[in-house]
Amino acid sequence: MSDAARAPASTSGGSGAPRIPGEAALRDLAVALADVTPGPLASRVVPIDGTYDLFGIEARAVADAVDGRRREFAAGREAARQALAMLGVAPTPIPRAHDRRPIWPAGLVGSISHAAGFAAAVAARDRDVAGVGLDIEAAAPLRDDLCGCVLTPTELRRRAAVPMVAGVPRCKVTFAAKEALFKAVYPITLGFFGFLDAVVDVGDDGSWTAVLRDPPAFPRADLRIGAGRWAAAAGMIAASVCIETGRGPPR
Numbered sequence: 383m384s385d386a387a388r389a390p391a392s393t394s395g396g397s398g399a400p401r402i403p404g405e406a407a408l409r410d411l412a413v414a415l416a417d418v419t420p421g422p423l424a425s426r427v428v429p430i431d432g433t434y435d436l437f438g439i440e441a442r443a444v445a446d447a448v449d450g451r452r453r454e455f456a457a458g459r460e461a462a463r464q465a466l467a468m469l470g471v472a473p474t475p476i477p478r479a480h481d482r483r484p485i486w487p488a489g490l491v492g493s494i495s496h497a498a499g500f501a502a503a504v505a506a507r508d509r510d511v512a513g514v515g516l517d518i519e520a521a522a523p524l525r526d527d528l529c530g531c532v533l534t535p536t537e538l539r540r541r542a543a544v545p546m547v548a549g550v551p552r553c554k555v556t557f558a559a560k561e562a563l564f565k566a567v568y569p570i571t572l573g574f575f576g577f578l579d580a581v582v583d584v585g586d587d588g589s590w591t592a593v594l595r596d597p598p599a600f601p602r603a604d605l606r607i608g609a610g611r612w613a614a615a616a617g618m619i620a621a622s623v624c625i626e627t628g629r630g631p632p633r
């Protein structure tokens with residue numbers, strides 16, 4: 383890889399060290415990820431505890447970051463390049479914009495997430511979807527004090543009535559869905575919106591829907607928020623959503 387800088391070598395152990403997922407956990411999460419990213423989406427998950435190449439422009443973006451941050455950034459780029467490779471795209475830089483959003487190669491959209499020792503990414507052609515968002519989270523419940531910041535009154539009521547959904551905390555699935563939604567919408571609008579600006583309804587069948595409150599309305603009449611998907615495996619939750627064009631859903 384030309385213009386490449388080697389990401390730091392892997393480490394393990396010590397207090398605050400990242401969780402090192404086993405092969406089985408990685409496999410199970412890969413299955414869940416594939417479940418929430420059906421064709422024409424391509425997705426991959428890799429362990430953060432690995433040694434991955436970065437292009438120079440990427441390495442410079444995290445040159446001053448702490449080791450753990452450089453490591454998760456590099457693993458996210460690796461997962462993204464593997465997802466792009468599934469679409470036939472040769473290894474290419476995915477720079478970071480000033481607002482942290484990844485800048486995908488022309489004609490492509492995608493999303494990156496990292497948590498609990500895993501980094502995952504999804505990519506797609508922009509002729510198929512206008513945007514895509516992905517989030518992975520450890521399946522532990524959100525802290526109670528965070529629930530009030532993340533969940534709307536409607537979502538808090540649903541959580542009080544049915545706290546678990548398919549065996550995992552509803553609040554955490556809702557949180558993951560909202561982060562996925564933000565990552566899908568923001569690169570299109572370049573407008574920030576907060577957790578209380580969206581109302582998410584999580585189904586126990588692996589689906590979720592989202593309605594953005596007004597303001598900010600989703601400001602493109604030709605685009606719509608698609609059906610969200612979520613799945614749980616290996617103590618993790620994966621959530622995804624596409625921004626669809628008027629040409630129809632990505633099936």
Ligand SMILES: CC(C)(COP(=O)(O)OP(=O)(O)OC[C@H]1O[C@@H](n2cnc3c(N)ncnc32)[C@H](O)[C@@H]1OP(=O)(O)O)[C@@H](O)C(=O)NCCC(=O)NCCS
Pocket residue numbers: 454455458478481482483484493494495496497516517518560561563564565566568569575576577578579580
């Ligand atoms: C941007 C945000 C969603 C990222 O989540 P996170 O908790 O940092 O963790 P994740 O690991 O899941 O995601 C990080 C990745 O998101 C991507 N990302 C960051 N900012 C982004 C943006 N503005 N648009 C799209 N993707 C973005 C990056 O690829 C980043 O990884 P990288 O820096 O290694 O490239 C979160 O930091 C945030 O700002 N949330 C507030 C906005 C929000 O979620 N609103 C909810 C609306 S309902």
